[in-house]
Amino acid sequence: MHRARASAASVTAALRDVAGLGGFFALRTGGRDHGWHPVARSYAEGFSDLAEAVARRHRTGEPRVDVSIAQLGHAARLWSPALACVVLHGIVLDLDGLQRADDGPALRLPRPAGLHVDRLDDGPAHALYQQVTRHLSALADGLRVKVAPRLLDGNSASALAGAAQALLGHRPAARGPLTDLTTTLLDTGRLAGTGTLTGPDLTFRRLSCCLYYRAPDGSKCGDCGLADRARGRAPR
Template sequence: MKSPRQAPAPRVAEALEEAAAFGTFFTIERGGPDKGWHPVEEAYTAGCADLIAATCDRYGTREQRVGASVMQLGHAARLWSPVLACAVVQGIVPDLEGLHRADDGPALRLPASPTGWYVEGVPAMTEALYTVVVTRRLDALAAGLRVRVAPRLLAGNAASALVEAARAVLAARPDRRGILTAVVEGLLSTGRLSGAGKVTGPDLTFRRRSCCLYYRVPSGEKCEDCSLAG
């Protein structure tokens, strides 16, 4: 497959701005002072221990693997949402190189002018999205975790976050149903996501083959896409 064509920074910024209108998880801050932010790679190397602790405190659990799972699920959603929206709406996949994370929470930021690529066709879009989100980010996060979490659980979280992001895009842009469905199904057949779950309906309903463990927190319950749900 030929290399994708570079998109100019203003077009990438425009795509990210449009995506941000879809919701909080679609927002990646851009520019501004570096104070209060750090490279996301540093967070991965540290096992995202601060976010895991904050997640455990928020949900009132002492189970570190539950906190790690819920944290990873949320981070995956913050990665998939903007890049998926940019891809299927504008035909641009943003490059998240240099991505920062807030010192005090999960928010994400690109400190410099955003770069990215034009993508045409489902295979090219699928490959680019998998590389940007899974290969370069979620694999690094998983490698740095100091808490034992099953790889298939993490893959299920990534798949669930992907489909949830796609449903949000579908709600905002129903005209993109065809390309959204094709890209999601392509991603669910790629690499670590293969076998993690499947789309079960035209509105991107989904059933995963693992459980994120959220039901183990006080007042928690099984998610709609959980493999344990009846």
Template sequence: MTALPARAPARAVAAALEDVAALGGFFSLEVGGPDENWHPVDDAYARGFADRVEALADRYDTREMRIGASIAQLGHGARLWSPALASTLIHGIVPDLAALHRADDGPALRLPVPEGWYADRLPHLTETLYEQVVHVHLDALAAGLRVKVASRLLDGNTASALVEAARTLLVARPELRGPLTDLTRGLLATGRLVSTGHITGPALTFRRRSCCLYYRAPAGVKCDDCSLAR
């Protein structure tokens, strides 16, 4: 990736992330604070994200560990895409997610030092967001998994998490429909997300070309965007 422009001030990045966290749930990305009870997310990738995989397999009462792995990766993707999209489109700041930490006891994420760039100064905004979420994090997570999960299934999860984050943001901030739709479509046309699915309507409904496997859990169902749902 080519060199990026000068960074946005730390205070501006922190303010943007703290503001979008108010959207709730997956948009929450803690900023700063003590390191206690957190660890670099890269360590979790190297360990195969095993604690989250096992916790989710237990939650959904399945011995099929690839279900736990798929759901863990899908949820982690949503926790990356959501604050990244919201900060970019609401505040014009793309957060640098390279040094993320993850909570010792759950899926929450934290940025120890707030860094990022002004979106309008980036020569290739879509590629930068893709790099931050997919290459830096989700590719690393996939490479470390100790459970065999089809790569295109994981790519479909990444796309599904992206569109769900965008759809949730659209509900909260409908005035962003145009740029949000354009950015989401651009990301779906980038790298590993190509041919994972397509947007089916103005509300950012989505049909993926794979399945996250949730329906295989004892109480599971087919998701609304699943290729198996008709």
């Protein structure tokens, strides 16, 4: 697989480009190590600090709601830059060594690396799925609060579809490859059966619910399996 490796410079340039699409697309690279820790440590701790931050922000009384919202936000921060780098730059990010900010949900790759899509034997969907979902699986394994596995899978699918919609809005010329890749991903592994794309603008309807509506000021998201109609998305 050595021949498939993208240079650190090309990965850094791709990430710099996609970061301009919005906050969830930002994945920092390089810089000082101070203020960052391996995201694996956060997984082992059940993302407890971010779940507690959700509880304070939304005044929730159910730990599973806090965990679900924190996991949904993390899924969005994984899928957004990873999807955009494949579609816009032909690079599957290598998320080994991923780090998280000590004081929040921001993510960082201290050593940017990736694989060129056109040199992968099994295509970009499989490689991208593996890179992102192994992080979400590690997070799920470390949770200290019981949350339905298919709810977490639905959050992952919702984050993917949300990233695809946002990317389409910014780069409409990428509609064809973006739609193909998103459709394939939503039919892959644990994402299969979580919901369906419902329109050419990549709107999505999931079969589960992230539980945001259970917060005091919460509501059902636009793609919620419990919603009769779109009412806006939960903050991530």
